[in-house]
Amino acid sequence: MALTRHFKxxxxxxxxxxxxxxxxxLDEAATLFLQGEAETAxxxxxxxxxxxxxxxxxxxxxxxxxxxxxxxxSPTGNPSMDNLASIFSAVQRSLGVGLEARAVPATH
Numbered sequence: 001m002a003l004t005r006h007f008k009x010x011x012x013x014x015x016x017x018x019x020x021x022x023x024x025x026l027d028e029a030a031t032l033f034l035q036g037e038a039e040t041a042x043x044x045x046x047x048x049x050x051x052x053x054x055x056x057x058x059x060x061x062x063x064x065x066x067x068x069x070x071x072x073x074s075p076t077g078n079p080s081m082d083n084l085a086s087i088f089s090a091v092q093r094s095l096g097v098g099l100e101a102r103a104v105p106a107t108h
Contacts, residue, residue, distance in 0.1 A: 015051040030099050046073035053094040061090035
């Protein structure tokens, strides 16, 4: 019998009991996109979708096929800016939160 469990199960359980964790994942995904780390951002966003809205509901909210959304948020996905904006918007509505971008001075 395995003593560990799949991390995705852990993410789902944590999101269900801790809304702040879900918000932090959304914030991290957005920050990573803005910092040019798109692959990691897509994977975090995919895990967040799985733990919250789900791909079928996301498909309805974005008017995109579920399979296309799965591909967009895969490690090799390449969502357009319009699709990405739709995904973020749907997840924000699902969580009842908003995102705010602020410029911060670069440190060298």
